[in-house]
Amino acid sequence: MKIIFMIRPLCLWASSFVFAFNGYAEERAAGGEFYYSADSENFSSRRISADFMTSFSHLNEKTGVIYTDYDFSKDSWSRRGQQVRIVSDHIDAKTADGWRVSTGIFRQSSNDLLTLDSSYRKTLSSGHAIEVFANRDFVETQTGLENGTHFNFVGASGDFILNPHFTLVGLAGFQSFSDENQRRHGRMRLIYQPSLDQGLTFQLRYRYYDDSKNNVGGAYFNPTSYQETMLAVGWRQRFNNWRTALTAGVGTQKIAQDASSITQLLEASAERQQAHYSLRLRAGYSNAAGAAATTTDYWYSYVSSELLIPF
DSSP states (O other): OHHHHHHHHHHHHHHHHHHHHHSSOSOOEEEEEEEEEEETTSEEEEEEEEEEEEEEEETTEEEEEEEEEEEEEETTEEEEEEEEEEEEEEEOTTTOOEEEEEEEEEEETTEEEEEEEEEEEEEOTTSOEEEEEEEEEEOOSHHHHHHTOEEEEEEEEEEEEEETTEEEEEEEEEEEETTSOEEEEEEEEEEEOSOTTSOEEEEEEEEEEEESOSOOTTSSOOOSEEEEEEEEEEEEEEETTEEEEEEEEEEEEEETTSOOEEEEEEEEEEEEEOSSOEEEEEEEEEOSOOTTOSSTTOOEEEEEEEEEEEO
16 A cells, blocks of 8 residues: 555646656657576566557657656566656657657655656767766665665766767766665777768777675675776667667676676667657667676677557
């Protein structure tokens, strides 16, 4: 019963927020989302969402409320969760400029958390761009969910146009966990686009983070330091009203003082915006160390879909 009393005031708040921000909606939409992930630790996550948008133009221009049902499992262990979120996305599809925010209440077992997923991006007159972001969520591992472990993650990134064919992207972030662990993040990408008329890019990627706390009780992967260097190829193309993207990469990772090991990445997405529906499909695979990793040969995969129908 407690979750019902939490959801009702949040929905009323969402309705008031949406009306005040948008004035009135020219078009509404309803639909749903599906997400499933699995990894080499036998941990899986399933999410099914019901979406109602009071203002909708396309998948990156919408405002509304989303209810999500979660199912987490590992071997004989399982846990359910529910979340209600207010979402508002205002992103320019061509420049990626704009802002998005998703905030709500996430309950799993007796643990309640106010969640946040937000970002703002702006392209400057020089062509360079800056972005700031803030995230707050549970750590999605068995131990993390049982303990109610959560994190706050804030940071900023910048896109620097070196010349028409080369772009340098840098990110700095700080992540604090509820168990008092603190993590510093640094990432960098050098992107080369041979032809400005084609969607092909070659990327040199590097990421690094370190942890302030050695023992987190197995709640998540927390090496003293982690670094990964990767060469990737990206490709974006449009086919019959479908916007598609593919990224494939291979590299090496180094965990603290251990020997380096191979990492791989493969991600694909397809998006279609029609008058009668909007659909987004995504899938990915990575064998780099992640939150639940206990070995260097850890892998993670996911599939997701989002469908909205205006009315």
